[in-house]
Every structure is written in C-alpha cells, then in structure tokens.
Amino acid sequence: MDFSSFLTSLATSFIIFVETREQRNLLSESDSERVGSLGRGLRTRNPCAWIKEALTSSEQDVISMSGVDTAVYFVYLSTVLGILVLASVLLLPVLLPVAATDDNVKLQSQSTSNGTFNDLDKLSMGNITEKSSRLWAFLLATYWISLVVYYLLWKAYKHVSALRATALMSPEVRVEQFAVLVRDIPPPLEGQTRKEQVDSYFKAIYPDTFYRSLVITDNKEVNNIWEEMEGYRKKLVRAETVYLESKTNGNPEGTKPTNKTGFLGLLGEKVDSIQFYNEKINELIPKLESEQKVTLKEKQQASAIIFFTSRVTAASASQSLHAQLVDTWTVMDAPQPSELLWKNLPINYYERQMRQYVVYVIVALMIFFYMIPIGIISAFTTLENLEKLLPFLKSVLEQKAVRTVLGAYLPQLALIIFLAILPKFLLFLSKTEGIPSESHAVRAASGKYFYFTVFNVFIGVTIGGTLFSSFKTIEKHPSQIVNLLASSLPSNATFFLTYVALKFFVGYGLELSRIVPLIIFHLKKKYLCKTETEVKEAWAPGDLSYATRFPGDMLILTIVLCYSVIAPIILVFGVIYFGLGWLILRNQALKVYVPTYESYGRMWPHMYLRIVATLVLFQLTMFGYFGVKKFVYAPILIPLPILSLIFAFVCHKKFYRAFQSTSLEVAASHLKETPTMDQIFGSYVQPSLSHEKNEDDQFEDALSQVVVVPGMIKEVITRLANSGMVEAGTVFEG
Secondary structure, three states, X not given: OOHHHHHHHHHHHHHHHHHHHHHHHHHHHOOHHHHHOOOOOOOOOOOOHHHHHHHHOOHHHHHHHHOHHHHHHHHHHHHHHHHHHHHHHHHHHHHHHHHHOOOHHHHOOOOOOOOOOHHHHOOOHHHOOOOOOOHHHHHHHHHHHHHHHHHHHHHHHHHHHHHXXXXXXXXXXXXXXXXXXXXXXXXXXXXXXXXXXXXXXXXXXXXXXXXXXXXXXXOHHHHHHHHHHHHHHHHHHHHHHHHHHOOOOOOOXXXXXXXXXXXXXXXXXXXXXXXXXXXXXXXXXXXXXXXHHHHHHHOEEEEEEEEEOOHHHHHHHHOOOOOOOOOOOEEEEOOOHHHEOHHHOOOOHHHHHHHHHHHHHHHHHHHHHHHHHHHHHHHHOOHHHHHHHOHHXXXXXXXXXXXXXXXXXXXXXXXXXXHOOHHHHHHHHHHHOOOOEHHHHHHHHHHHHHHHHXXXXXXXXXXHHHHHHOHHXXXXXXXXXXXXXXHOHHHHHXXXXXXXXXXXXXXXXXXXXOHHHHHHHHHHHHHOOOOHHHHHHHHOOOOOOHHHHHHHHHHHHHHHHHHOOOOOOHHHHHHHHHHHHHHHHHHHHHHOOOOOOOOOOOOHXXXXXXXXXXXXXXXXXXXXHHHHOOOOOHHHHOHHHHHHHHHHHXXXXXXXXXXXXXXXXXXXXXXXXXXXXXXXXXXXXXXXXXXXXXXXXXXXXHOOOOOOOHHHHXXXXXXXXXXXXXXXXXOOOO
C-alpha cells in the first residue's frame, strides 16, 4: 500500500461515514412519527442534536434506559479511551520526533516495506538504528503505558464493583434474587416423585424461608403444540386485520381472506382463513392441555428452580455446598427467566464437563487451522502478490485508479468479510457446553472470539504477510525467520492502521445510520407487515450484541496497544475509534438498543482479564523487538509481564468473588414492598405450560407437598419449645 492508497482509504471511509448518516435521516423521516411510539428509535430532525444528548447523558441515564450491563460496557470504553489518550499525551510529542530524526530506513538496502509507505515508516521505531541510545525513549514509553493501564484498570474495577452492588441493593423486587437453580439432582427414592424429593430436601435445610419449587420438565412436545397454536393465532390476527382493511365505502361487507391448506399455502383446498384458523386453534387447545398434564407429572427432570421468601437465603444458598459430593445437588444463583436455556438445565455434571472439553478442542483446532486461510488472505490480497500469482491481472492492476482503490480496501474488506461468519458458530458452541443462561453463553462466546481474533488476525496477518513476502530469504536462511518477523512489525502497522480506520469510519457510520436495518424494516412494513405487532417485531432493534462487539473492540485495542510504541501514530486512530464508539454507542444505547437480559456487570471480569492479556502481549512484543534492535538494556522490561500477572492476581482475589456471587450484605438491603411470591414463581413458568389456566390449578404438582420424616417433626417441636411458643413435652396429634 502506498501513501495515496492510505489517504484514499481515509477519505472515502469518511465520506461513507457521512453519507450513511444522511441516508438514514432521509429513510427515517417518513416513519419517525409512527415508529417512534413502537420503540426507542425516534430521532430529532437536527442531525447534530444526538451528539449533545449523548455527551450530556449521565451514567444513571444509561442504566435506566439500557441496564447495568450497558453502563459497564461504557466503563470499558471510557477506560480504554483514557489509556490511549494518556499514552498519546506522552508518546506522540516524544517518540515521533525521536523516530523521524533518525535515518535507519535510508541506511537499509531494502526497507521494511519494500520501498512503499516510507513516509510513515520514518515515524516508526523501525527508523531507529540498532543499539541506538534513542531506544531508551521507547523503553520508558513501554513502562509508561503499563503503569497507565494498571492505574485506570484498578479504578474501573472498583467503580464497576460499586455499580453492581448498587444495582443488586435496589429496593425494587427482582424475581431472580429470590430463586436459585439446582442441577444434578440424584434419582428419587422408590415411590417418591421428583417434586416430593426436591421439596423435602430444601424444606429440611431451609425450613423458615423455603417457599416452593419448580421442577424442570421435558417440554419438547408441549412446546411444539404451543408454537403451532401461537402461529395460527398470529395468522388469525393478520387475517382479521386484512378483512377489516377490506371494508370500504364501496364495499362495506368487505372481502374475507382465503388460503390454501396444502403445501406452503400453494396447494390444496381454498378455505376461509378466519374460520380455518379458529378451527385449528380450537383443535389444539385440548391437545395442549392434555400434553401439559402429562409433561408436569411424567416428564420431570433432574433440575429445578427453588424459591425463597428471603433474598439473603437465596444468596446464601447459591454459594453454599449442599451435598458431600460435588456432582449432586449443584446449586447456583438463578438467571433471569428470559435468559434461561431450558434445554441445558437437565444436563448432568459429567456430561457438562465432557462437552466443555470437546468444545475447547474444537475451538483450539479452529484457531490453529483458521490461521492458514487468514494467512493466505493476508498474502494474496496485497497488490504485489496478486501481480505475481495472477499475471493476467497485471494490466488491470497497473491502472492508477484501480490500484489506488484496491490497495486501500482489498485486504481489510477481505478480512472483515471472512470473520463475519464466526460469531454465531462460536455462540452455538458455547451453548452446546451446557451453559444455563444466555448471558453466560455470550460471555463464553466472546472469550472464544477474542482469542480467535488475536491469534488469527493480529498474529496470523503479521506472520502471513511476512512469510509470504520473504519466503525465498527464509528458504536460504531459516535462522533469520525471527529477525524477519520482528523487523516486519513496523511495516505491518500500516495494514492495521488502515484496518482500524476502516472499522471506525465505515463500521461506526453504518452503526449510526442503521441504514441496513432501516431498509429491511421498510421492505417488511411494505410487503409483509399487516398488524401493529408485526410492525413492532420488524422494528425491534435487539441489544448491543456483546458476543461480537466486545471482541471486535478488543482486537482494535490489541492492535493499537501492541503497535503504540513501535508506530505511535496508530494511537491517533485508536483514540478516534474508541472516542467515536463511546459517542455513537451512547446514542444507540439511549435511543435504539433494548437489552434482552441483565447480568449486573458480570461481563466486566472477562473484559478486565482480556485487557490484561493484551497488556502482557504488548510487553512481550516490545521485549522481543528491543532484542531485534540489539538494545542491551532490553532485560529491564522483564519485570513488566510479572507485574501484570501479579496485578491480575490481586484484582481477582479482591473483586472477583463479588461478581461470581451476591454478597450477603448486599442481599440484606431493604425492599420498598413485600414481594408477591406467586408472581415471582409465575415469572419462571414457561408460556407453553401456562396456557389460560389458573396457576395453582395448573401447577398442583409444583406446590410444596413436603414429605416430613419423624426427625424433622422432632426438630420443629424443639425449635418451637426453645422459642417459648409451646411448652416442652407437648404432644401433637396427627
């Protein structure tokens, strides 16, 4: 890539950023009034008003609109932005002049970028001659960045910990705080139902605060019936809407919609849609009720949700060892009802362990083998390599306009498109492990995606480009591979610099405009949506998608941090990326995205750990590069990775336990109203099991029917006698 290609990339990316925003305004004006009432998509007509609103919004505004998880994500963005700004304050005015006034690029017979991009190579550490005393500035800069990361991460961890505690101490009733999830329930005794077994067990341990239990059932059949019935109900509402719209002044009777009953509505007998759907619903109702009874009585599984009348008891139970053997009666805090992965709950302890190991092996193989195609992409998408490998394209590639555009975008676009297919598969693998909740699966998937992108994009692209361009040299002198790889780092910074620019201009331009979702919404509304519910579903924006968004941000941080000292100019692009990200996503969090779950900041320890991992990678990279530069004082950097590991250990010991479990002092905070336990219990009942029936009648087997053993009776009498409520020796009949 030459300098004109780089400038073309920046200019056109900025134009795309501006144009997508303008197109979004044109598309959204016609629907702002109608759609604004359906969600949080309403925008003011002033195209810059959102900037002021985002800048003046408080953290409490974000929490009230999008929850604690979103607020924690902005703590992450603010922390990273602070790291890069403080790094830029020192590195840009100091390191750029130090690098620019040396002449190592001129002295080398072959420059690190083969004669291209020399203007930026002169601003990098590659322009410093070996053993030069100027390297002291770069070594001290490495220490400065490390200290800044330690300080800001410590402050952020304390802040997020306080945010989580404040949210959990809220006087509002939150249903998940009164429940725990129990897995690995052993087989019941002969003649005892699973429900009786669970109730007896927890009533004996928590006699004062145990409320009732909900045994998890195999709902495959009942879910199928319920989903089929709900499908007919939606079609019925749609048909009735079409019928009402057909009633006009010229046709007051209207025209009843019809449909064919055969394959995909294309074949078979033509019938009255409203009558047909009503008949189908009436046929399915008794079938559903019958299957509900069978499911509740005969399909109980080895998992349950236990409800307590006290938040303190629930918090205590979720972090206590209930059985002598760890593979039975596994108790954990209950996720929110909306994020439970019901199919995973009955999976037993050993199966979960095996699934986890299998998934880890699959991910490791993916990371290893994906380096091959990504390395090929990195190698083949450079113009020089395309000319060598595909000579018939030489005449096309020699045209200045084509060469400029392809040089600016081809490698980066190929990489972005290639990575787009991964997130859903990694989320699927995480759920396959047997994880009980959506938020937990998202955290697991984001971790996999982070390591995948770091190993395959950051390391893979660097290795791929270096090995391909220097293959003949390596073939003749294999021992030079390490030196070639290290010496290529400054030139590879140009690729990543363009990659970061493409991400923040084009990526955030599309994010701000939401032009693709708007086009899809307009098409759905025009051709598919007939009812208000269908319009709402078409407009639903979803959440921030942490499973992909955070690893993408971490890839940018990894690139910027690792090249911050080698090529300090990249810090400017890192600051723009995270600054724009904070501003644009602040607007989206307040006005667009709707969270699908709330984990009260449980993502933060994973965010923190990834930042520390990136810091260690940066420190090791710098130590290796100082070695290539033959700087005799490079061993001064050896304490840095050790300090990072100690810092991670101290933070983990001090803060992590409060994210893993709810502390009892937090759970003991007062509620502003007495919780309605029936409503808390009902919130965990799946829709397919609560169809138009009284809850207590429907779940008669879910009520606490405790089998009391003589020892329990004796214990109860003793407690009553000690409290003075009855006299010692009292005999209870029955």
